[in-house]
Amino acid sequence: MTAYALPAPTGRDRQLAGTGTLLRFALRRDRVLAPVWVAVNTLMVLSMPNTLDGLYATPGDRADLMHQVLTNASFRALIGPLFATSTGALTAWRVGVYAGVLAAVTSLLVVVRHTRDEEESGRYELVASGAVGRRAPLTAALLAALVPNAALALLVTAGLARLGLAGALCFGLGLAAVGMVFATMAAIAAQLTESARPARGLTSAVLGAAFVLRAAGDSGTADGSSVLTWLSPLGWLENLRSFAGERWWVLGLSVAAVAVQAVAAYTLAGRRDLGMGLLPARPGPPAGTLGSVGALALRLQRGALLGWAAGFLLAGAVFGSMAGSAADLVGTNKATREIFERMGGQSGVTNAFLASMAGILGLVAALFVVGSVLRLHGEETSGRAEPLLACPVGRLRWAAGHLVIAFGGSALIMTLAALGLAAGYGRDVGPLLGACLVQLPAIWVIGAVTVLLYGLAPRLAPGAWAVAVAVLLIGWVGPALNAPQIVLDLSPFGHLPKLPGVAMRWEPVLALLGLAAALLGGGLAGLRRRDLTT
Amino acid sequence: MTTAITVSGLHKSFGRTHALDGLDLDVAAGEVHGFLGPNGAGKSTAIRVLLGLLRADSGTARVLGLDPWADAVEIHRRIAYVPGDVTLWRNLSGGEVIDLYGRLRGGLDATRRARLIERFELDPAKKGRTYSKGNRQKVALVAAFASDADLLILDEPTSGLDPLMEEVFQACVEEERDRGRTVLLSSHILSEVEDLCDRVSIIRKGRTVETGSLADLRHLTRTSVSAELAAEPDGLAGLKGVHDLDIQGRRVRLQVDTEELGGVLRKLTEAGVRSLTSTPPTLEELFLRHYQDEVPR
Numbered sequence: 001m002t003a004y005a006l007p008a009p010t011g012r013d014r015q016l017a018g019t020g021t022l023l024r025f026a027l028r029r030d031r032v033l034a035p036v037w038v039a040v041n042t043l044m045v046l047s048m049p050n051t052l053d054g055l056y057a058t059p060g061d062r063a064d065l066m067h068q069v070l071t072n073a074s075f076r077a078l079i080g081p082l083f084a085t086s087t088g089a090l091t092a093w094r095v096g097v098y099a100g101v102l103a104a105v106t107s108l109l110v111v112v113r114h115t116r117d118e119e120e121s122g123r124y125e126l127v128a129s130g131a132v133g134r135r136a137p138l139t140a141a142l143l144a145a146l147v148p149n150a151a152l153a154l155l156v157t158a159g160l161a162r163l164g165l166a167g168a169l170c171f172g173l174g175l176a177a178v179g180m181v182f183a184t185m186a187a188i189a190a191q192l193t194e195s196a197r198p199a200r201g202l203t204s205a206v207l208g209a210a211f212v213l214r215a216a217g218d219s220g221t222a223d224g225s226s227v228l229t230w231l232s233p234l235g236w237l238e239n240l241r242s243f244a245g246e247r248w249w250v251l252g253l254s255v256a257a258v259a260v261q262a263v264a265a266y267t268l269a270g271r272r273d274l275g276m277g278l279l280p281a282r283p284g285p286p287a288g289t290l291g292s293v294g295a296l297a298l299r300l301q302r303g304a305l306l307g308w309a310a311g312f313l314l315a316g317a318v319f320g321s322m323a324g325s326a327a328d329l330v331g332t333n334k335a336t337r338e339i340f341e342r343m344g345g346q347s348g349v350t351n352a353f354l355a356s357m358a359g360i361l362g363l364v365a366a367l368f369v370v371g372s373v374l375r376l377h378g379e380e381t382s383g384r385a386e387p388l389l390a391c392p393v394g395r396l397r398w399a400a401g402h403l404v405i406a407f408g409g410s411a412l413i414m415t416l417a418a419l420g421l422a423a424g425y426g427r428d429v430g431p432l433l434g435a436c437l438v439q440l441p442a443i444w445v446i447g448a449v450t451v452l453l454y455g456l457a458p459r460l461a462p463g464a465w466a467v468a469v470a471v472l473l474i475g476w477v478g479p480a481l482n483a484p485q486i487v488l489d490l491s492p493f494g495h496l497p498k499l500p501g502v503a504m505r506w507e508p509v510l511a512l513l514g515l516a517a518a519l520l521g522g523g524l525a526g527l528r529r530r531d532l533t534t
Numbered sequence: 535m536t537t538a539i540t541v542s543g544l545h546k547s548f549g550r551t552h553a554l555d556g557l558d559l560d561v562a563a564g565e566v567h568g569f570l571g572p573n574g575a576g577k578s579t580a581i582r583v584l585l586g587l588l589r590a591d592s593g594t595a596r597v598l599g600l601d602p603w604a605d606a607v608e609i610h611r612r613i614a615y616v617p618g619d620v621t622l623w624r625n626l627s628g629g630e631v632i633d634l635y636g637r638l639r640g641g642l643d644a645t646r647r648a649r650l651i652e653r654f655e656l657d658p659a660k661k662g663r664t665y666s667k668g669n670r671q672k673v674a675l676v677a678a679f680a681s682d683a684d685l686l687i688l689d690e691p692t693s694g695l696d697p698l699m700e701e702v703f704q705a706c707v708e709e710e711r712d713r714g715r716t717v718l719l720s721s722h723i724l725s726e727v728e729d730l731c732d733r734v735s736i737i738r739k740g741r742t743v744e745t746g747s748l749a750d751l752r753h754l755t756r757t758s759v760s761a762e763l764a765a766e767p768d769g770l771a772g773l774k775g776v777h778d779l780d781i782q783g784r785r786v787r788l789q790v791d792t793e794e795l796g797g798v799l800r801k802l803t804e805a806g807v808r809s810l811t812s813t814p815p816t817l818e819e820l821f822l823r824h825y826q827d828e829v830p831r
Contacts, residue, residue, distance in 0.1 A: 120663070194664070195624070195663055197624070282661075283627065283659040283660060284625070284630060284659055286627065286658040286659040287629045287630070287633055287658070288627070288629055288630025288633035289633070290630060290634040290637070291633075291637040291638075292637070299626070300623060382621050383617065383619065383621045384621050384622070386582075387635070388638070389585075389587060389606075390585045390610055390613070391610055391635060391639055392608075392638065392639065392640070393607070393610070393638055394606075529589075531587070532587040534578070534588075
C-alpha cells in the first residue's frame with residue numbers, strides 16, 4: 001500500500017477554500033434577481049431629480065417645502081429631515097429612506113438565500129462535502145450581497161454626479177452601507193434559526209424596528225439629532241447629510257457595525273453543527289384539531305393575514321394623522337395640488353388626500369389578494385394538494401377555503417385601514433369606511449383575474465403578479481406622468497368614485513363586481529375541468 | 535369475485551408524451567395487487583387517473599364501481615392514498631397532518647393511530663419541515679393505515695424507509711388484507727411485491743404487458759436447471775422448450791420453459807441424477823425479461 005502525503009494547507013486556505021467557486025455559483029443563481037433589484041433601486045433614485053425639479057421649480061417652492069418639513073412632524077416621520085434645498089439634497093431626502101429599505105431587503109434576501117436556505121434544503125450538505133472551507137459559504141454569501149450593493153453605489157454615484165460628486169458618492173456609499181449592515185445582520189440570523197423563513201422574519205423585524213426608531217426620532221427633532229435616529233442604520237443614512245455638507249465619519253458607524261456583525265456571524269457559524277440553529281425549533285402539538293380544508297387554509301394563511309391587517313391598521317393611522325395637515329403640505333404648491341386632485345378628487349384638499357390614501361391602500365391590497373389566491377397554486381405545484389384532493393374533498397371546496405381568505409381578507413384589511421384612518425384623523429369613521437370599501441370591487445377584479453389564470457392556465461398563474469404591479473404603477477405614477485386616459489382606464493381602480501368628498505356612483509362598482517364574479521366563475525369552472533399539475 | 539378496480543384501454547397524453555397507451559388493470563376486492571413498472575412506465579399517471587386528479591383521454595376506469603372523474607368525492611370517502619413523495623406543510627406537526635387527513639376521511643381510530651405511530655417510531659410533534667424523507671412517508675402511511683378505507687392506493691410508499699420500517703410496512707399491509715381491505719401497491723421493489731402481493735400487473739410504456747398471480751407468471755417463464763449426472767445425457771437438445779443448453783461432460787446446465795420441465799426431468803433421470811438444482815424464475819427475472827431491451831448490456 002502506498003501512503004500519499006498531501007501538502008498541509010495553511011489555516012486560511014482551509015477555512016476559505018472554495019469561496020471563489022461558491023461566489024461565482026451564487027452570482028450565477030442571482031443573475032436575474034440581483035440585476036433587477038439594482039436596476040429598480042437605481043431607477044427610483046435617478047428619476048428623482050427631474051421629478052423634484054418639476055415639483056419645486058422656484059426657490060420660493062423650496063423654501064415652502066423646507067418650512068413644511070421643519071414644522072410638520074408626521075411628514076418628517078414618513079420621509080425624514082431636510083438639510084438643504086439643492087436638487088441633490090432634495091433627492092437624498094425624498095428617496096433616501098426608501099432606497100435604503102430596498103437595499104436592506106435585497107441584501108437580507110440574498111444572504112439568507114445563500115446560507116440558511118441552502119442548508120435547510122439539504123443542498124448545502126453536498127456542497128460542504130466537497131473541498132469547501134468552513135467559512136467559505138458565509139463568505140461567499142456576504143460577497144454575493146456586496147456585489148449588488150457595490151453596483152448600486154457605483155450607479156447612484158455616476159447618475160447623481162452632475163449634482164455634486166461628493167454628495168453623489170456619499171449617498172451611493174450610504175445606501176450600500178445600509179445594505180451591508182442588513183446583509184451581516186441576516187448572516188447572524190441565519191446562524192440562529194433552523195430554517196430560512198424565521199431568519200428572514202427576524203432580520204425584517206430588525207429593519208422594521210430601524211424604520212420605526214428613525215421615524216420616532218425624526219418626528220421629535222427636525223435635524224436628525226435624536227438618539228432614536230442615531231440608533232437606526234436608516235438614521236445614519238440621513239445623518240450623512242449627502243449634498244448638504246457631507247459628514248463622512250458617519251460611514252464609520254456602518255463599517256463598524258458590519259465588522260462587528262460579521263465577526264459575530266462567523267463565531268456563531270463556527271460553533272454549531274450543520275443544519276442546526278442556535279435557537280431550537282419548537283415542536284408542534286402531537287395531535288391536531290384541524291378538521292376541514294377551510295380550517296387548514298386559514299391556518300396556512302393566518303400569519304400573513306395578521307401581518308397585512310396590522311400593517312393596514314398602522315398605515316391607515318399614519319396617513320390619517322397626516323390628513324389634518326394635508327392642506328399645509330399641498331396647499332402652496334400648484335404642481336402637487338394638481339397631482340393630488342387628479343389622483344384624488346375634486347373637492348377639498350383634505351378629502352382629496354384621504355381619497356388618494358384610500359386608493360393607495362387599495363392598490364397595495366391588490367398585492368395581498370394576488371398572493372393569497374396564489375397559495376392555491378403553491379399548494380398544487382408543491383404536491384401538497386394532491387393527497388388532500390384524494391380525500392373526500394371536492395376541488396371547489398378546497399379552493400373555497402383559500403378564496404374566502406383572499407376575498408374576505410381584503411375586505412378585512414380595508415376595513416382596518418378605514419379604522420386606522422379614522423383614528424389617525426380623529427373624525428367619523430363612516431365616510432372613511434366608504435372610501436376604503438369602495439376599493440373592494442377593483443381589488444376583487446384583480447383577485448378574480450388571478451383565479452381565472454390559475455384555473456385555466458396554471459402555468460401562467462404567477463403572471464397575476466405582473467397584472468397587480470401594472471395596476472399599481474398605473475395608479476401610482478400614471479397621473480403624475482400624464483399618462484393617456486386609455487392607459488389609466490385599464491386599471492379597475494381608475495373607474496371607482498373618489499370617496500369621500502364626491503357623490504357615490506354605483507354603476508362602476510356594480511359593473512366591477514359583475515366582472516369579478518364572471519372571472520371568478522370562469523376560473524373555478526376551469527379548475528374543475530382541468531388536470532391537476534403534478 | 536367482485537372487483538375493486540377495473541380499467542380497460544386507458545389512454546392519457548401530455549402533449550406529445552403518451553403516458554398511458556391502452557392500459558388494462560383488474561384488481562379484485564380483498565387482494566393485494568402489485569403494480570410494477572420502471573420509472574416513467576406510467577404507474578403514477580394511472581393512479582392519478584384512478585384518483586380523479588387527471589382526466590383520461592379515452593378508455594374506461596371504474597373504482598369501487600364508480601367513475602373516478604365524475605364521482606371522485608364519493609370514491610374518496612372509501613379510499614386512502616399515499617403518494618411516493620410526501621410533502622408536508624412546513625409549520626404543521628406530523629400529528630396535526632395525520633389528524634387532518636383522518637377527519638377529512640371521516641374520522642380515524644385513536645387506538646390504531648397511537649399503535650401505528652409507535653410501530654413506525656414516528657415523532658408526531660415535529661414540524662413538517664424538520665422531517666426526513668422517510669419520516670414524511672411514515673406520516674402519510676400512519677394516516678392511511680389508521681383510516682377505515684376499503685381500498686388503499688399506495689404509490690411507491692416505502693421510498694426512503696429503512697429495512698426495519700419496510701418490515702413494519704409489510705406487516706401492516708398483511709393486516710389490512712386480513713381485515714378484508716383491498717390494496718393497490720405500486721412499487722419497483724420486487725422483493726416487497728413478491729412477499730406481499732396476491733397478483734401483479736406489470737406495465738411498460740403505458741401498457742399492461744403481464745398480469746396474473748406470481749404462480750401464473752412463473753408458469754410462462756423458464757426455470758434454470760443444473761445437474762450432475764451418472765452418465766452423459768442423451769437427447770436433451772431435441773426436447774421442446776429447452777434453451778441455452780450447456781453440456782460439459784456429465785454436467786448439464788439449461789433453461790427450460792416451465793411447462794416443459796417434466797420432459798427434461800425424465801431425460802435426466804434416465805441418465806441417473808447425482809445432484810440437481812432447479813431455480814424457479816424470480817420476479818426480477820420476469821421483470822428483466824420484459825424490460826430487456828431497456829437494460830444496458
